[in-house]
Amino acid sequence: MSGDPETLRADVRAWLQRNVPADWRAAMTGCDQDAFVRAQRAWFDKLVQAGYATPHWPAGWPGGGRSLAEQKVIYEEIARADAPRLILFFVALYHAACTLIEWGSEAQKREHLPGILQGRVWCQGFSEPNAGSDLAAVRTRAELRGEHYVVNGQKIWSTLAQHADHCLLLVRTDTAGPPQAGLTYLLLDMRAKGVSVRPIAQITGDDEFSEIFLDEVKVPVANRVGAQGQGWAVAQSTLASERGLTLVELSHRMRYALSRITGLMRERGVEADAALRRDLGRLAPKVDATCALADQYLLKRIEGTEAPGDASIVKLHYARTLRDFTALGLRIAGLKGQYREPFIRGGGMETGNWPFDFMNSYNWTIAGGSDEIQRNIIAERMLGMPREPKDWRLSGERT
Template sequence: MTAIDNTEELRQSVRAWLTENVPGDWRQAMTGVDQELFVAAQKEWFGKLVEAGFATPHWPEGWPGGGRSLAEQKVIYEEIARADAPRLILYFVSLYHAACTVIECGNQEQRDKYLPGILRGEIWCQGFSEPNAGSDLASLKTKAIRQGDKYIINGQKIWSTMAQYADRCLLLARSDSSGPPQAGLTYLLVDMKSPGISVRPIDQITGDDEFAEIFFDDVEVPACDLVGEEGQGWAVAQATLASERGLTLVELSLRMQHSLSFLTKAMQQQGVSDDATFKRDLGAVITQVDAACALADSYLQKRIDGTEAVGDASLVKLYYAKALREYTRLGRRISGYSGLFDTAPMRGATQETGNWALDFMNSYNWSIAGGSNEIQRNIIAERMLMMPREPKTWRWGDK
């Protein structure tokens, strides 16, 4: 699809395409199904978006749909949210974390090797967090030891989304322990079919198994799959995490805004549409959701204008997590006793499914995912407000 300078023309084009192609009744079809059917549906939807050029508008020019301005990308994501299209949860790491890391930090050989594979449907997962190194990535223990033209990997990763279906992994491992915690980390692209890798899905309290553990036992990774320089993986990891900002926050906020009707529908079903307390609380939630959308929109405009400052993304992420929590909490309260029971999960949706018990539990994910609320507050305090840095935490054995 060729670039359209006029964003309104682009909007109408995207809207028409989505009207014709968004899977009908996908929410009902993806409720209570097993992961295999969900994966098949995601692959089919991904293929359609790639062909239309709407999966990769953030990629450079020359790739399908690539080279679009941020303003054009924003239009595409706004329309996808408005159309209530399925989220590409299976391909989120592939399209953003993997692609943007390889584009920004990889070499030409890696771009030529891995980007076409993503467009063909290769699935990537992220191997950052560990059992004792979640938000504190600097304390990770997985080892990457250089032996000639390869690295030998030993260790464990956890909370890796859809790792059980992944073809490749973005791996952050420790190659040197002699310096500061952030030093000595090395970033590798790993073939998940390599001998020595085992994956174990995690059964969650929600009934889903979205996350998995990955175990590495003497796994060999070619040195040509090193991204950046050995020991400089911390900087590469920051580029990976930065890739999900901006448009993702705009899309998520808009999806929540478009799902406010779930709350009014729940009030009608429970016969409390005229209840003064619920009407007051609904008004408060609508205000918070609208504010989250306004913050995300303002942040993206700063990126478009080149005026983005450190901490701007943290403000949006922190407020989105708060608004989502209040949204799902109100839905649970409105639904009364029925809102205390979890029914089958809806795959391919965000945290606005109308399954209020599940939505409320899942809202806590956003207090952690993409950097915990505590980390976001530290960034805002230290790097925006220039307050004193948080004191170093004393650990047993420190002198």
């Protein structure tokens, strides 16, 4: 599918004006998880039917086969319309779908891709208590017994796993050789015997993340993605799927949300405050630069010139700018900004609930690879600097 991006922009903008749920922010403020899930499903169904949920999927799927330029237009307009974010289906639409499209068997694609469009929810089982940003340190074990892997271990920080039907599971099948070589990638049925999920209460009052406990869980060999020991390569494809378009949408959401900061200044009568005007003047070009970096990165992907580290630059700049954005909003809000108010489920990273936004902004300095990891990638893969030692106590010894 291809066409004129600006014609598409007009079509998407008109559709969003008709279909974005009216007063969705008010409805999602302080609501419980059940109400949130119902609202997410209703919005997801609308986007699927319109073909705007899966423009990144191949041709032949609803709305699939769009060029990257057209995909960019769709996500820019979704950000402009301040539509609800599809948090519940994010892993299914990107991580699961893109991994299966690239690595999955034909049987796996037939089984799972239609299910995603029908509303099946996926979560990601990568991080562990002692293996967060360092996936090579994964210790959850999977032992091959006949036609099944038997899995034991624990995963953590799995987004909305309490609602998931399936999980993208990274496990260790071998301890010999380099740690990356011993990883295998499995598709886990979250209803399987031995799987238990415990939501994590966060400082924000949300329970977006969960722990997953795996006790003698049987996973059919047919649910392995790629070959045994190929999990590291498959996982890199999974992680790459969330970059590019996601950061385009999030950076543009932040740009449009600048009006919340200027509106707050007017509301509190501090438009003339020289220090606040100075800090707003510094923030606005940083937000514009984040959008420009995200757009430039997507252009490189369109042209096929993307280099290792390009995505890390965008992610790192976005995370730091978001911290500055929410900190300024919290500061302008004054004493009221210290109040704990109900948060908006399904909102962006800049909802205008400044205490929640400020605390939540720290997620992005960790999730998807911490700032430190991004700096390492930029230094080592882009700038050619020496790799950091495995152990800082080994004076000068390189990995």
